[in-house]
Amino acid sequence: MTMEKDKPMAVLTEGLGSLFIEGKYSDLTVACGPSSYRTHKAVLCTQSPFFAKACDGSFKEASTGIIELTEDDPEAVRMMMHYFYHHDYPHVTLHQADEAGKKDPKPNSNLVIHSRVYALGEKYAVEGLMAVALAKFVSEAKVHWESKDFLQAVEYIYSATPEHDRGLRDAVKDVFYKNRWDLMHNEDAMRCLREVPDLAYDVFIHTCKVSHSELNHWGSDAY
Numbered sequence: 001m002t003m004e005k006d007k008p009m010a011v012l013t014e015g016l017g018s019l020f021i022e023g024k025y026s027d028l029t030v031a032c033g034p035s036s037y038r039t040h041k042a043v044l045c046t047q048s049p050f051f052a053k054a055c056d057g058s059f060k061e062a063s064t065g066i067i068e069l070t071e072d073d074p075e076a077v078r079m080m081m082h083y084f085y086h087h088d089y090p091h092v093t094l095h096q097a098d099e100a101g102k103k104d105p106k107p108n109s110n111l112v113i114h115s116r117v118y119a120l121g122e123k124y125a126v127e128g129l130m131a132v133a134l135a136k137f138v139s140e141a142k143v144h145w146e147s148k149d150f151l152q153a154v155e156y157i158y159s160a161t162p163e164h165d166r167g168l169r170d171a172v173k174d175v176f177y178k179n180r181w182d183l184m185h186n187e188d189a190m191r192c193l194r195e196v197p198d199l200a201y202d203v204f205i206h207t208c209k210v211s212h213s214e215l216n217h218w219g220s221d222a223y
Contacts, residue, residue: 013086016043020085028055029066030081033074037081044084050124072123076116083129089117109144111137111153118168119160134167145175146182151192158196173202177210 019025023038028051030037030044045052054061061067069077079089094108114137121129137153144150157168176183176199183189193200 016085019043020082027065030069030077031066032069032072032077035074035078039081039084047084047128048124048126072120073116075113076120079113079117080120080124080126080129083117083126083132087128088132089129109140109147109149111140111144111147111149112156114140115153115157115160115168119156122161122165130167134171137168138171141171141175145179146186148188150175151188154192154199155196158198163198169198169202172199173206176203177206180207 019040026038026040028039028041028044030039041051041055045055051067053059054067056062075092082089092110092113094110114133118130118133118137121127121133141150154172157172161168163169176189176193180203193203
């Protein structure tokens, strides 16, 4: 019964996916770097105020049907385009080489990619994309918090996202606090704290709040 109930949505998802792959009925081209995407105004404009404004207004994009994202990361844009049609985006498999020059079968994390996708979602007001990128980042950070990829993502997050946007910043703060005893012995992590003062501030404030809460809890137990 459940399968039959879900079938219409599955058919719709499959149809949108085929539109993305084939570009059939496309009425809007999005270009970034070496790539261009044959997209559909009805799909993009209903999910992003930026694209809606570009297509509805008196901008040249409305007449040419071409939007060029010249300042954005091509990989992040690729993920955003994929998201518009699937409400998800794929994992990018990257392999590290070991000392003998052989490829490590264990893929790297996509933490930097997730942070770039999140920032792109914030820029173009694609809230669903931001939510997906945040969930992926939080999940991978639980495993890769000791990696240089994580610290690289942290530096990008604090330089590319506005201070009021707490999504990824709070996720990073939580990782630093949870693993503080290990990270304090990590030279790269300590350098990151010194070079990103907003991160150090966030971790400090969170530590104070947790300590205050614990003191209040212990005090209430004494009575």
